[in-house]
Amino acid sequence: MIDLQEQKWISAAKSGDQEAFSQLVLRYQKKVYALALRMCRHPEDAEEAAQEAFPSAWQGLPFFRGEAAFSTWLYRLTSNSCLDLLRRENRHSAATGPSLDDDELSLDLPDTAPTPETAAEQSELRDMIENGLQSLSPEYREVLVLREIHQLSYDEIAESLSLDLGTVKSRISRGRRQLREYLQKSGNFFPSATSKRMEKEGCK
């Protein structure tokens, strides 16, 4: 669906309207930061990558022809910034092995009023996913983040990352299998997750 308001902001920003661009920043800041956070893991790195991606978008807007959605173009810039940053500072090492650092991510729970025990369990499962994502190569991680968190279609991911569709399918499949293997090896994810899912479904 075409968002007319967004189209107006884009058009105005292309002509140099910073106020219009700030509206685009407000709309996409969380998505861009979330993508950068999963790619880079550390909040300060994610902020740095986002601080590069948005000004890049601003400067590149006159070249943006609108053939892809603005969001997918922005994700591509973000992903490129993250990969550049990881390469530049050789921060891949941060992704090796599980590292449960509760301070690094502030993850609330979507379910309403969970008990402290449930919240702790869910938080632990999410941390396991986060750590599992960090165990993957950036190429696998980015497709899974775009698919599972940003819920882009395969075509949109291909557009965002300038990949062909076959590569996207292959990376999603391999990334998932590696993540699954990581979670299987790391212990209690699947029994806990399955029981939590059954509890939720039983409550419906």
Next chain:
Amino acid sequence: MNTCAFDATLLDPFLDGALSPADAEPGQAHLDSCPECQSYVDDILAMREYFPDDEDVELPENFAANIMAEVAKAPQSRPRKQPWGKLAVAAACLALIVVLQHVNLPFAMGGSKSAASIAPAAFLSDAAAVAESEESAVEAPAEASEPCFPVTADSSLEALREYGAGENLLSEEPDEAILVTATEAELGDLIVDEVPSDIYPGYTCYLLNSNEPIVAKLVERGFLQEVPDVDCIIRLEVLSE
């Protein structure tokens, strides 16, 4: 390790709703009878359940404000904005010289005014506009009415549009740029791989050397009469639809 004979590469598109109903149906039938694939699907769904949400992240303090501060420091200057400014100055000087020649010619040749010298008033006006807008062009994106590369007396964008496709403005000056205007639709995929030198509201400019392959194609399609001399620069202006 999945040892099932079912095409495992279909499982993920199946899970993501990326299969057509015709392809998804046998996948569903297979899942109902294959514990191994069912286990994989269950695990992926469990993982999905606990994937973090992008709304769950907590943004750093002043995140958007800091971004906009960076944006303010990085104005949308086009890659070749400065050369364009210099070109405008050079072109304005050239225009002035040509006007002076037009003014002097009748006296020098002792003849009557030629048809070509009818333009000076508009020409001077455009030249002055170019000179005056040179500073502001560096700071702000060009308006649609901003004078284009002044290779002719009538060099405003509106004037260029009137020339239309198939007409070019061959210069009498050997080092002058040759201007070609066309619409995106007329050029089709010809410019897909070309890097623009400047983009302005309403039109995009490409500076081409005469030995570039695209120039021969422009000749083939009638935008140019012939491939210009090696030293010639072709300024292709593509009007947005």
